[in-house]
Amino acid sequence: MWLTEEQSAILALIDQIAARYPRRYWLQKARAGEFPEELWQALAQAGILGLAIPEQYGGSGLGLQEMALVQERLAEHGIPLLLLVVGPGLSLMILAKHASESMKAQVLPAASRGERVFCFGITEAAAGSNTWRIATTAERQGREWVITGTKHFISGADRADDLLVVARTRPYAADSREGLSLFVVNLKSPGVRLTWEPMHLTAAEHQFQVTLDHVRVPDEALVGEEGAGARYLFDGLNPERINVAALAVGLGRHLLNRAVSYAKERVVFDAPIGARQGIQHPLAEAKIHVELAAAMNRYAAMAYDQQEDAGAWANMAKVGAVDAALEAADIAIQVHGGNAFSEAYDLLSLWELVRLFKTAPVARELALNYVGEHVLGLPKAL
């Protein structure tokens, strides 16, 4: 339909990769607590990890629209990857836009090939969603920075090579949006400690607490200018929201496909349950909501690619897509009756991930606040 030739080809490529590494491969890995390395390598070799990296740094120079399509289609096959969101879909987006030429030349070609994998560290236990109040600090000492603090819920930190971390380089001041800075920290550096955080979540990645105890990084590890991190962040956090919305759309489709094939075949009271309006209508409604969200999310990605402020569309699409995916998950569970709760049917495992997206990477309430204040022009929500 409205796909470019390249976008269709990318989707066909993802379909091929998914045929080789389908949901059952992904699920087996996730349940064993192993990273789906073969799938990741296939994506790396196909050039997907460098999709949005400029061509002069070894990537393909495409945009967030293509990145979001990839996430959407992987999720539609039931093989979502959070590391693809926080790395190529977030951290590398920021680096491609705001890192110095020398950092780009050093990091991006290896990242395009999948040889340097990034995770992202912003969340802290005390600050929660209030990033202004983070306690991780970076202090300049000569030609080095010394970073200290603890980050929570870092997806895929065990598989990653580097952490793009948000730290304070100046003390908090209520009236200032300056003072946050971004650093690239090699996870093998002395003073970095990973603590596994077991989750009630079926995912390809583990979650970690990452403690930085006087970790020394060179001056060149600072991304862009000192203190200007907040401005850079939204060039990564908006893509993250759009990528997560894309995952939600894809998971929503996956769940609906599963529900529809079950509803066609399951015969109770002498008719397939899918023939009954009580089943059909909620499925139709969920499908409508998922596809509405898909269209809005595409709009959000276009806005970002065209250098417009994508915040409004990104937040709206994220809420819309996750609500729709949860609706799809709920009706899929209902359609499957008691079987939905059997491990073999692998449905609640999908619900867990979709439900997580209502809370993270941005809570539904905070996204609504954004829409209230910045889209509708209401007073700052309390």
Add this chain to the structure above:
Amino acid sequence: MKQVPDTATLIRLQPGAKQIETQGIKWVINPYDEFALEEGLRLKERWGGEVVLVALGPARVEEAIRQGLAMGADRAVHVLTNDAVELDVWLVAQALARVCREEGYDLILTGKQAVDDDQAQVGPLVAVALGLPQVTVVVQLAIDAESRRLRAERELEGAIEVVEAPLPAVVTAQRGLNEPRYPTLPNIMKAKRKEVRTVAWESLGLEAAPLVRIESLSLPPARPAAKILTGDPEEAARELARLLREEAHVI
């Protein structure tokens, strides 16, 4: 290379139609042709040269051609047909042979058959049209560039046959010959800039007189519902034995 409906696609027929309903079909490269293309790419990586993709069909085939170019073929020729032309394998083979003659060749690779009409004739007939040796159903292929000969393993029922032939030749690929690569994103980007020469069917001047015509097309009859025996295992076993003997006549 042929574009065929994905084998998972639900095939629909209008009553009386001599072609399947093409609306809503997901099209893919014929899997056996993917093996052929992959083998061509590997030979090129080993020996140098050029891989030229030749496909025949309506405008939609362009998508499969781009996929083939994205896998690494250097350029392509698309013999563009329209639905008004009635084709059979011999016409198709003659058209492809004519393009091959124009392009020049050391080796012509194709799938052993297309998974839609399963005729398995295009490769052999191209060889006939060009007067070339043909080796079909190949699972392993080695080329000796100096002596300009090929050595191929063919899969037979329960046996492997090893044959040799001089180049140029036509080889048809069987599953197992190789594992086709994915197109990579950089190659997808490059494929856009690669040359696809379009040759109108009409310009080939082939007489539209098919030797074989489709008379009718119908879906296979629906399978009768399976019989499920329930109840006491001993009785069910006895009933099963009776049915196998009296109805299925197999014991």
